[in-house]
Amino acid sequence: MSEHIIIRIRDLKTAYGDHVVHEHLDLDVRKGEIIGIIGPSGCGKSVLLRAITGLKKPAAGSIEVFGKQLETLSERERGEIERRWGVMFQDGALFSNLTVRENVMVPMKEHTNLSEQLSRELADMKILMAGLEPSASAKFPSDLSGGMRKRAALARALALDPELLFLDEPTAGLDPITAAAFDELIRRLQKALGLTVFLVTHDVDTLNATCDRIAVLGDKHVLAVGTIDELRAFDHPWVQEYFGGPRGRAATGH
Amino acid sequence: MIETSTPEFALETSGEQTILRVSGDWTVRTVQAVDSDLRALTHTGRVVIDVSDLGQLDTAGAFVLDRTARQLSDDEPEIRGEHPIADNLISQVHAVTDVEEPKRKRDGGLIDMLERTGRGFHHMLQEAMATLAFLGETLVTTSRLLLTPWKLRWTSIVAVMEEAGLDAMPIVAFLSFFVGLVVAFIGATTLRDLGSEVFTVELVGFAMLRELGVLLTGIVLAGRTNSSFTAQIGTMKMRQEIDAMQTLGLKPMDVLVAPRIIAMVVVTPVLAFVGTLSGVIGGIIVGWLALDINPALFLDRLQNNVPVDQFWIGMSKAPVFGFVVALIACRQGLNVGGSVQSLGSKTTTSVVQAIFSIIVIDALFAIFYMEMGV
Numbered sequence: 147m148s149e150h151i152i153i154r155i156r157d158l159k160t161a162y163g164d165h166v167v168h169e170h171l172d173l174d175v176r177k178g179e180i181i182g183i184i185g186p187s188g189c190g191k192s193v194l195l196r197a198i199t200g201l202k203k204p205a206a207g208s209i210e211v212f213g214k215q216l217e218t219l220s221e222r223e224r225g226e227i228e229r230r231w232g233v234m235f236q237d238g239a240l241f242s243n244l245t246v247r248e249n250v251m252v253p254m255k256e257h258t259n260l261s262e263q264l265s266r267e268l269a270d271m272k273i274l275m276a277g278l279e280p281s282a283s284a285k286f287p288s289d290l291s292g293g294m295r296k297r298a299a300l301a302r303a304l305a306l307d308p309e310l311l312f313l314d315e316p317t318a319g320l321d322p323i324t325a326a327a328f329d330e331l332i333r334r335l336q337k338a339l340g341l342t343v344f345l346v347t348h349d350v351d352t353l354n355a356t357c358d359r360i361a362v363l364g365d366k367h368v369l370a371v372g373t374i375d376e377l378r379a380f381d382h383p384w385v386q387e388y389f390g391g392p393r394g395r396a397a398t399g400h
Numbered sequence: 401m402i403e404t405s406t407p408e409f410a411l412e413t414s415g416e417q418t419i420l421r422v423s424g425d426w427t428v429r430t431v432q433a434v435d436s437d438l439r440a441l442t443h444t445g446r447v448v449i450d451v452s453d454l455g456q457l458d459t460a461g462a463f464v465l466d467r468t469a470r471q472l473s474d475d476e477p478e479i480r481g482e483h484p485i486a487d488n489l490i491s492q493v494h495a496v497t498d499v500e501e502p503k504r505k506r507d508g509g510l511i512d513m514l515e516r517t518g519r520g521f522h523h524m525l526q527e528a529m530a531t532l533a534f535l536g537e538t539l540v541t542t543s544r545l546l547l548t549p550w551k552l553r554w555t556s557i558v559a560v561m562e563e564a565g566l567d568a569m570p571i572v573a574f575l576s577f578f579v580g581l582v583v584a585f586i587g588a589t590t591l592r593d594l595g596s597e598v599f600t601v602e603l604v605g606f607a608m609l610r611e612l613g614v615l616l617t618g619i620v621l622a623g624r625t626n627s628s629f630t631a632q633i634g635t636m637k638m639r640q641e642i643d644a645m646q647t648l649g650l651k652p653m654d655v656l657v658a659p660r661i662i663a664m665v666v667v668t669p670v671l672a673f674v675g676t677l678s679g680v681i682g683g684i685i686v687g688w689l690a691l692d693i694n695p696a697l698f699l700d701r702l703q704n705n706v707p708v709d710q711f712w713i714g715m716s717k718a719p720v721f722g723f724v725v726a727l728i729a730c731r732q733g734l735n736v737g738g739s740v741q742s743l744g745s746k747t748t749t750s751v752v753q754a755i756f757s758i759i760v761i762d763a764l765f766a767i768f769y770m771e772m773g774v
Contacts, residue, residue, distance in 0.1 A: 243741040260432050264464075268428070271463050274496040288739035307428050307458035338492045339459065340485065 150177045151213075152310055152342050153198060158207035160190070160197050167193045169366040171207070180336055180343040182353045185363030186384060191346045192236070194363065195312055198344070199233055200224070211310070229257050231310040232303030236318065238295040240287040246273060246298045247283035253305040269305070276301035277331050293324040297331075304335070311336075312344045317352050329355040350394050362388075405455060407434050417446050418472065419480075423453035426461025438468045447473045449490070452481030462489040466497065534731045541653045542661050556659040564625040564660075565667030569674055572620050576613055576675035580682025583607050588691050597691050601698055604683030605706035613676030614714045615762055617668065618721035622754035626729040629660055630750040633733025634743045642734070657730040661723060668722025669715055676714060709774050717765050721758055728754045 153175035160168045167190040175181050183191050196202040198209055200216050208215055212227060219227065240249050250269035254260050260268065273283050276297040287295055296316060303311060316332065317325035329352050336343055336356075347353060353360055353374065360377055362369040362385055370380045378389045388394055407424040424430070447469050451457075469477035477494070479487045545552050587603040633656055636642050642652050680702070687693035693701075732750035736743050 242739045254428070258429055258432070260428070260460075261435065264432060264435050267467070268460050268463055271459070271493065271497050275459070275493075286739065286741075288737065288742075304459075307460060334492075338485075338489055 151175065152177050152211065153344070154208075154210040154213075155198070156208050156210075158194075158197065158209060159205045160193055160202060161205045166205075166366060168197075171363075171367045173361055173368050173371070175342060175344060176359075177342055178340055179358040180332070180345060180356050182357035182360040183344070183346045183363060184348070184353065184360060184388065185369075187348075189363045190366070191363055192314055195233075195314055195344065195346055199231070199312060200228075225257075229253075229306055230308055231312065232306065232308035233312040234296070234299045234303040234314065234316060236314045238287065238299035240295060240298055240302065242287050245284050245286055246278070246290070246301070249287070249298060250283075250302045250305050253302065257306060269301075272301040272304050273298070275335070276304065277327065293320050293328075296320065296328065300331075304339075307339065308341070310342045310344065312346075314346045315348065316345065317347065317349045322351070325349065325351065326355070328352075332356050350388075404430050407431060407461070409434060409438065411441065417448055419448045419450050420465075420468065420472075421450045421453070422465065423455070425455040425457075426464065427456050427458045428460035431461050431464050435464060438464060439471075441468065441472060445473055446478070448478045448480050450480045451483040451486040454481075454483050454486055457483070457486050457489060459489065459493055462486070462493040463497070466490055466494045531728075531731060535727060537653060538657055538661060538727055538730070541651075542658050545654065545658050546662075551654075552662070553655065553659050556655075557663045560660050560663035561667045563628075564621070564664060565671060568620060568624055568671060571624070572617050572671050572675045573678040575620060576608070576616050576677075576679040577682040579612055579616060580604060580608055580679035581686055582682075583612070583679075584683040584686035585690070588686065598693060598701070600683070600687060600691060601693065601701040602705050604680060604687075605702045606710055608676050608679035608683065609706065609710040609714050611714065611762070611766075613679050614672040614717050614721065615758070616679075617672040617675045617718065618725070618758040618762070619755060621664075621668065621671070621722065621725045622758055623751060625664070626725045626754040627747050627751050629726065629729030630733040630736075630747045631743065633730060634736035634746055637734060637736045638738060638740075638743055652734065656733075657726075660730060661726045664722035664726040665719045666722075668725075669718040672715060672718035672721075676711070713765075713769055713774060717762065720761060720765075724757050724761060725754050728757065 151174050153173070155171060155173040158168050158171040159166065171194070183194065185191050193202060197204050198211065203217075210216075212230060214223070214227060216224065216227065240246070241252065244252070247266065247269045250272050251265050254265040254268065258265070270280065270283055274280065278294060278297050278301065282290065282294060282298065287298065290298060300313075300316070303313075313332070317328050320328060332343065332345075333356050335341060343356075345352070345357065357374070359371060359373060361371045362377065362380075362382070364382070364384055369382055370377060370385065372380070374389070377385055380386075404425045404427060407422070407426045407430050409423070410421045412419045412421060449465055449469060466477065477490065479490060584600055584604050587600040588597055591597050591599050591603075633642075636656075642656075645652055645655060684695050684698050687698045688695055729750055732746045732753070736746045
């Protein structure tokens with residue numbers, strides 16, 4: 147089974163100064179699944195993502211990605227791992243002085259030997275795949291709407307055909323129709339490419355539409371992991387409130 | 401690291417069909433190896449892609465296969481052989497890329513150059529018009545506010561005066577002091593040949609009082625204060641604070657532009673005065689140490705031989721410089737768009753325009769006063 151676990155977190159502790167964000171946090175992410183991370187605001191969902199991607203150094207515990215512990219790796223080995231994942235940040239984090247196409251080409255230029263022509267063609271394909279118009283590739287991020295920026299960010303995250311995709315609040319701030327299209331897009335890409343997706347979200351609709359499993363963060367660790375139905379039966383006030391509230395019920399059709 | 405093997409392909413013709421037999425790993429890391437060979441293929445007719453021996457495949461590989469199939473034939477590519485994801489992936493890629501390529505505009509060429517020249521000139525005219533319009537608006541707002549002084553934002557005026565005036569004083573004083581030294585030294589060495597070193601006093605006096613004191617102040621302000629104003633206002637613009645201000649009924653002209661203009665007009669003469677003074681002190685020190693003109697004699701000669709008009713000519717330019725610097729800074733700040741890049745480019749434009757304007761205006765003043773015979 148162990149080769150099917152892509153991310154293995156054991157006894158993780160992260161802290162900013164005296165403020166402890168996570169303590170004794172364990173989590174496994176299996177190959178090929180979409181796992182949703184939920185939890186109240188400020189419970190450290192995004193910090194967890196930052197810890198896994200190595201942007202935030204854990205205070206204790208271990209994080210293994212693709213069976214390797216990030217801290218123990220050399221610069222070069224880390225680069226190898228980083229090529230195998232794609233990250234989409236909350237507000238896109240596109241480079242504002244590059245066009246959308248150039249943004250998507252950045253990882254290709256950095257990590258592969260693709261020619262200018264081929265990487266340009268591939269970038270255009272990724273942009274189309276992420277559901278943008280062909281005309282968007284020559285535009286600058288500041289000329290795009292919020293939804294288009296998120297799609298462009300997704301195209302950049304997918305540039306190197308990652309095996310593991312981190313999405314931080316992909317549908318936040320989008321209208322329900324665009325958000326639903328985005329959910330559909332993630333699901334479709336996941337199926338076509340066999341991706342493993344680590345999805346941080348607040349959106350119950352997204353959870354319901356896309357996730358295979360859901361992990362609930364709270365009290366500095368993972369409260370529960372399971373399918374949406376298992377979680378609905380889970381006895382915890384926040385989880386009950388979350389799925390039992392009007393939005394939760396509407397989204398899951400109960 | 402995952403082991404990858406080199407991608408390979410072979411083209412076989414059997415009757416009507418052409419079979420593209422692919423093997424090895426076709427991924428974003430490997431596919432470059434076969435890209436140019438695949439591009440060179442030409443053929444028309446039915447194409448079958450045989451994926452039986454294909455190793456790993458990702459969208460990059462699928463894209464290249466699909467592109468090749470498209471280049472060989474107009475029909476939908478047929479996939480033959482067993483592969484876990486190839487069929488699905490290639491058809492996905494085929495579906496999204498099946499759109500009309502937008503025609504790429506070619507750059508370069510004479511016509512393009514003419515077009516850019518025309519656009520550039522038009523842009524320049526527009527820029528000049530817009531600057532004049534902004535000048536008018538600023539003058540109207542500022543005079544309106546000056547007529548109703550109780551509506552002025554005194555706190556921000558004083559804050560700007562401190563930040564742009566008081567804080568700039570050391571640098572202005574230092575620069576002018578050193579320029580004063582240099583002018584005096586050049587004068588001393590040149591005039592020594594004529595045996596009239598004592599005229600160094602007049603040289604330093606005329607140069608510092610009339611021109612250099614105020615010009616240096618203007619240039620320091622253009623570099624220092626102007627860029628900070630543009631960046632401040634530009635950041636507010638970028639983060640929609642200015643839009644928020646307008647919806648709250650606050651006029652950016654009243655709140656941001658007028659206080660800066662008023663503060664700069666008031667504070668620049670003070671800075672110019674300090675600059676002029678330190679320049680003269682620089683001259684005195686050189687005179688004293690290198691030419692044996694003692695400070696008392698220097699000041700006496702300065703008073704008798706350099707008319708006070710020269711000082712007033714210098715000082716008369718200071719408020720104008722202050723006004724121009726603040727005007728350009730505010731205008732460029734308000735021009736900033738939504739991106740970080742535009743903030744950078746507008747700040748650069750702002751500083752360049754300000755230094756340019758100060759030197760041009762100084763030249764105009766020189767002609768004006770010369771014609772007036774002062």
